[in-house]
Amino acid sequence: MPFAVERGFHMRPSVQEMIAQSKGKKNKKIIEKIIPIILFLIASVSVLTTIGIVVTLIVETITFFTRVPITDFLFGTTWLPFSNKEAMFGIWPLIIGTLKVTLIATIVAVPIGIGAAIYLSEYASETVRRIVKPVLEILAGIPTIVYGFFALTFVTPVLQSFFPEIKIFNAISPGIVVGIMIIPMIASLSEDAMSSVPKHIREGALAMGSTKFEVAMKVTLPAALSGIVASVVLAISRAIGETMIVSLAAGSTPKMDGDFTGSIQTMTSYIVQVSKGDAGYGTTIYYSIYAVGFTLFVFTMVMNILASYVSKRFREEY
Amino acid sequence: MKYIDQELVVKRMNGRNIVNTLFKGLFLLATLVSLLFLAILLYRIGTQGISHLSWDFLNNFASRFPEKAGIKAALVGSLWLMAVVAPTSIILGVGSAIYLEEYAKKNRMTAFIRTNISNLAGVPSVVFGLLGLTIFVRALSLGNSVLAAGFTMSLLILPVIIVAAQESIRAIPGELRDASYGMGATKWQTIVKVILPAAIPGILTGSILALSRAIGETAPLIVIGIPVIIQFLPSGVMDTFTALPMQIYDWSSRPQQEFQVVAAAGIIVLMVVLLLMNTVAAIIRNKFQKRY
16 A cells, blocks of 8 residues: 555654754753763762772771870770770780681581581582572571671570580580671682682592592692682671671670680770671761771781782683 | 403492482481471460560560560661661662773772782671771761661671672663764763663662661670660661661570560561561562673
């Protein structure tokens, strides 16, 4: 039907006309120019966040140091902020407490995490991997408050039934549970590192008559070492910054000794303890949480930078 | 001269095989530890809390008496919190990802933003609480409102959403882009009409997983001073509120044994919410995500 075609043709502008029309639109050109600027501003929010964290921590920490000498903070070995007579702000008891929990977590998580990674990358069938990996993801997605509750109401009583000298608040139970919390991180990052070791290297070793265990120990592990070390360092950084498990199960007694069975206090749990109570705005105790937070921030930052340095500097390229 | 002593190889082989089997068992054991722990944790909390779980528990406010204690304020509060966190973090996250993937030039500024994002992901959540306390609660005087907590949480999960959105944008093949340009579309038109629609399933999956992290976070809420005992529901974003993990923390830290049962019931509610979110994420991933 030539008539219909002709009519339809006249109803719509031709493609050329449409292009010409749309090129003439000014606001479209403006949109193309403005959008990148808006998106750049959005992308800089993450940079502003970092700047915000650093500036906030530094400014409030400086205010804290106008009241408590920096040398007392850095070299003091007594943390007694709530004392009525003379408050003492020596950071070391909190650092020792943090390190106790981190030490136990590392002892628990490193062998189990790396063991699981070796099993998954060297021995496991595809089916096993398909079951285990989602379970690790679930484990990594459980809120830390749930782990804390579990540490306090299950792990501690179980430990007490074996070792009666362990108190209700101690470093061991939260240490173990923090360790279990970071297992998925070590296992999955280490497994990634080991899986990226090329197959032909492994097969070469197997062809020479190695057992799978020898291949894992002498070929895969050394080749993936940088990735594995980086995963461990990152996991330790997570353990240092972990808050809720230690707040619920580790107690609130800052101390210097080597005791793991009694109540301790970590940097993070001190911040929670002060925030929970009503430390009025502007008091020395209020500013102390920023000084502690800054110390915590420095610890985790150093670990994170170390992790990325290790994985870049010592990476084996194939 | 013999290079390989056949007898020696045979003699040692047995021992090497035993070591191999032994360690295979040990590595398997290490893998099972996590599974076992998860099973114990879920079983223990499930059996502890199920007895307290009822319609009354969902519909009551917090109380001094464990048998009357309910989770209504916390559950509704967590939903309010998500109502702020979801749009804020997704707009910021997806916007940043589009900039980094589509517009950013390969220069120092871009490299700096990228490094910064990965560093931000490693900052402990309690430190984000200190940032929120100083900037949102005090400097912008938002108080301990839904808005202050929501902004703090949004910044906390921002790196996760950016990375997820970047990955799903990167997964879209260049041909789609080229075809769009070939038809005369501008860059922004291509992004809005071609790239984003194709990337949305991946972005949504990543965002929901990030939000499920925000809904379980406790430490930043404590630091910015979110209260626990609340007998009313917030009616706007400037009202104060409480959230599920805060309520669970409060019940867990009470000395009375009865409150541990209430805490376990609260954890069940939180885990069900998380399970729902993860299921939605998995459905979106499996149903809508195309492989190119």
